[in-house]
Amino acid sequence: MAVLVLKFGGTSVANPERIQQAAKKVKAEIDLGHKVVVVVSAMSGVTNQLVDYVRSITPSYDPSEYDVVVASGEQVTSGLMALALQQLDVKARSYQGWQLPFYSTDKHEKARIDEIDANVLNDCFAQGITPVVPGFQGVTRPTKEDRGRITTLGRGGSDTSAVALAAALKADRCDIYTDVNGIYTSDPRLVQKARKINRIAYEEMLELASLGSKVLQTRSVELAMNYKVPVQVLSTFDPALGSDLPGTFLVDEDIMMEKQMVTGLAHSRDEARITLTNVADKPGMLARIFGPLADANINVDMIVQAASDDGKTVDVTFTIPRSDIVKTTEALTANKADLGYNELQTSTDVVKISVVGVGMRSHAGVGQMMFKALAEKGINIQVVSTSEIKISVLIDESYTELALRTLHTVYGLDAA
Numbered sequence: 001m002a003v004l005v006l007k008f009g010g011t012s013v014a015n016p017e018r019i020q021q022a023a024k025k026v027k028a029e030i031d032l033g034h035k036v037v038v039v040v041s042a043m044s045g046v047t048n049q050l051v052d053y054v055r056s057i058t059p060s061y062d063p064s065e066y067d068v069v070v071a072s073g074e075q076v077t078s079g080l081m082a083l084a085l086q087q088l089d090v091k092a093r094s095y096q097g098w099q100l101p102f103y104s105t106d107k108h109e110k111a112r113i114d115e116i117d118a119n120v121l122n123d124c125f126a127q128g129i130t131p132v133v134p135g136f137q138g139v140t141r142p143t144k145e146d147r148g149r150i151t152t153l154g155r156g157g158s159d160t161s162a163v164a165l166a167a168a169l170k171a172d173r174c175d176i177y178t179d180v181n182g183i184y185t186s187d188p189r190l191v192q193k194a195r196k197i198n199r200i201a202y203e204e205m206l207e208l209a210s211l212g213s214k215v216l217q218t219r220s221v222e223l224a225m226n227y228k229v230p231v232q233v234l235s236t237f238d239p240a241l242g243s244d245l246p247g248t249f250l251v252d253e254d255i256m257m258e259k260q261m262v263t264g265l266a267h268s269r270d271e272a273r274i275t276l277t278n279v280a281d282k283p284g285m286l287a288r289i290f291g292p293l294a295d296a297n298i299n300v301d302m303i304v305q306a307a308s309d310d311g312k313t314v315d316v317t318f319t320i321p322r323s324d325i326v327k328t329t330e331a332l333t334a335n336k337a338d339l340g341y342n343e344l345q346t347s348t349d350v351v352k353i354s355v356v357g358v359g360m361r362s363h364a365g366v367g368q369m370m371f372k373a374l375a376e377k378g379i380n381i382q383v384v385s386t387s388e389i390k391i392s393v394l395i396d397e398s399y400t401e402l403a404l405r406t407l408h409t410v411y412g413l414d415a416a
């Protein structure tokens with residue numbers, strides 16, 4: 001008998017019929033003798049709709065009220081899932097994030113879980129009750145002045161709720177049911193020849209997720225890696241059950257027998273490029289440029305410095321999250337006199353393409369293959385950044401699919 005956390009994403013609970021289908025999977029696991037906690041997302045599209053409602057009242061909203069609104073999608077599906085399970089004679093009940101509780105930081109919209117009280121769930125198991133928990137929701141700790149506020153864990157945060165619960169319960173497995181039957185070598189919606197991966201190292205998935213593969217929220221992979229949670233990603237639409245082990249498993253790097261040079265590709269359209277032209281080429285300039293950005297909480301990612309046309313000064317190019325473009329230009333414009341640059345250029349027509357693989361630690365020449373393949377397709381690389389197990393390039397957004405497909409073939413990832 002195992003303890004399982006089963007998480008159903010938005011498409012898996014998109015309507016009452018799908019919730020009933022998902023409930024059947026839960027019931028089948030219980031019939032095998034397992035103790036199950038169910039975690040649900042909001043119905044697909046609902047969270048976007050709730051975000052739009054908030055923004056239609058005011059674009060500069062109070063983030064704590066945003067969370068009250070946006071967390072509600074998961075409340076609906078948790079109640080519906082409990083009802084669907086009851087119809088199958090499963091003793092089920094829902095617990096909202098504040099009831100467990102799922103304590104989090106107070107960084108609204110992107111809160112981090114910092115403590116879960118799993119006692120309630122263990123009590124449920126003891127009484128033969130199957131708890132249904134909404135993903136995505138957190139709550140701040142009550143203080144003398146404040147009774148605590150509802151928070152949300154960032155978009156895609158139900159994955160993190162599920163993995164955090166699995167860690168707290170020391171579950172035997174955390175199954176993430178979604179609309180694809182596993183993790184692929186690239187987003188299967190863009191690369192038709194993408195291949196399903198049976199086992200992927202936590203480190204690789206962490207890189208892929210943080211570089212744009214939205215199949216798992218980055219924080220969920222981080223937690224899975226730190227607490228060694230056995231995570232499986234699998235399809236809600238396949239007849240196979242989680243216990244049939246049909247999906248992709250996140251595993252430790254050292255149990256991977258064959259370390260491929262490149263395991264997968266990721267892309268992110270969430271980037272913007274900034275160039276400051278004719279910056280004085282003297283010590284301390286980069287610190288002066290990036291200081292105000294750090295103060296404004298803006299994450300600078302890729303950076304390159306190149307000689308300007310005049311041969312005396314330099315152009316500094318870097319990337320930031322697209323959503324921070326206004327804040328960034330404001331911070332740089334406010335400091336223009338101090339920085340002494342000539343022009344501030346911005347571009348949002350860019351995409352970051354990354355190749356990831358733990359095998360890069362032992363194989364040389366991965367970057368060269370990438371640069372050559374992109375050059376042969378006439379794709380200009382604007383910025384490059386590397387780490388031990390990844391190489392990322394910034395290119396024109398219109399080449400996204402061409403670049404992904406080209407690299408997929410070059411690294412031998414295409415499905416047969």
Ligand code: ADP
Nearest residue numbers: 009010011178179183184186187189213214215
């Ligand atoms: P859910 O609503 O179940 O959480 P998501 O939409 O968040 O589902 O994640 C599943 C989607 O992730 C897939 O439909 C797929 O398009 C996308 N995706 C991106 N990269 C990958 C990848 N490498 N492997 C599988 N799916 C990926």
Ligand code: ASP
Nearest residue numbers: 041042047155156157158
């Ligand atoms: N419903 C939330 C979102 O759409 C959380 C999730 O689905 O993981 O971002």
Ligand code: MG
Nearest residue numbers: 009156214215
């Ligand atoms: Mg998701």
